[in-house]
Amino acid sequence: MxxxxxxxxxxxxxxxxxxxxxxxxxxxxxxxxxxxxxxxxxxxxxxxxxxxxxxxxxxxxxxxxxxxxxxxxxxxxxxxxxxxxxxxxxxxxxxxxxxxxxxxxxxxxxxxxxxxxxxxxxxxxxxxxxxxxxxxxxxxxxxxxxxxxxxxxxxxxxxNALPLSDHPFGNYVVQYVVKMRIPYANANIIAKLRGHFVSLCMNKYASNVVEKCIDPNDVGDENSRRVMTEIFETSDFIRVLQDPYGNYVMQAALNVCKAFEE
Structure with missing residues (x-):
């Protein structure tokens, strides 16, 4: 050799x-x-x-x-x-x-x-x-x-859910955990992000995390509603709608609301 x-x-x-x-x-x-x-x-x-x-x-x-x-x-x-x-x-x-x-x-x-x-x-x-x-x-x-x-x-x-969510690569790790559908983990992640969901919606990377956090299949109905309530009741609602990343989150949220009504 x-x-x-x-x-x-x-x-x-x-x-x-x-x-x-x-x-x-x-x-x-x-x-x-x-x-x-x-x-x-x-x-x-x-x-x-x-x-x-x-x-x-x-x-x-x-x-x-x-x-x-x-x-x-x-x-x-x-x-x-x-x-x-x-x-x-x-x-x-x-x-x-x-x-x-x-x-x-x-x-x-x-x-x-x-x-x-x-x-x-x-x-x-x-x-x-x-x-x-x-x-x-x-x-x-x-x-x-x-x-x-x-x-x-x-x-x-x-x-570290908040600093990871708006990071170019850290957001993938948070999404992975959310998709694991561990109830206590998702509840904790959402608690860490609470109060920041509006700004996260308008972030290129974090908007993907927010979309996972409003999917009831991943986080459950109650957690999904909590996140959407924070987004829908913000005074920046129009700004989120007009934001290129926030718009996608809003579309996903409206689809979830439609599914809840059916």
Missing amino acids: AAATRIGIPYYPRHSELEVMKEEEVDMIIEEVKDQLAELMTNQSRSYTIQRLFESCNQTQMSKILSFIATRQKLLDICFEEHGSRAVQKMIKHLEEPEQKRLLVSVLKPITLQLSKENGGHAYHVILQCMEQFLPEETECMPYTTLQIRERIVAVIMA
Whole structure:
């Protein structure tokens, strides 16, 4: 196999070789790359190979890999890079053990807001991937440990619902939580946004969140009515109607009102 690379890896396999590797060979590669794993994950020419390595790992090996990058600063540095974000998303898909998930979320929780608001638009995908992989909608079938993981991520998003809603990428994270249809989470998000719905309607990014918050299928009839009441009773009603983003929210709200009347 190849010797040195331009970033100093002494032993590195080709993609096709990863597909047929034995467990001990994968162990050897992990040992070789452990000190440079973060750098490799963000490297344009090596990130894909690292992702293929994840596919060859068993869960013991995945635990080792996770331990090498499970610090706040390392994950921030990796996730802020396009190729690093993709590699972390791939890694998340291959984490199956509850302890792995707990470790990752314990590191991600304090930096969830930073990742969600990262201006490059790469890091928020990691949060979405966590919610998709770790937070199944079938809560009645969910193990208690998975419920705890879900609650830790959702708690951060609920607490920061307002600054996330009008952010170019953070708004997607809020929308994702609303669409999960967790009653306590949606009630909390709406409470955080209360008093701001009119201005949010006229924001390019937050208007999408408002549309989710008036959809009774996502937030329930009572919450939907509360949000629409705030919008309809504002003295800025005409301004919202004339706003290019607010107009779409108003159309959605009128459709909901029509459905309530039927």
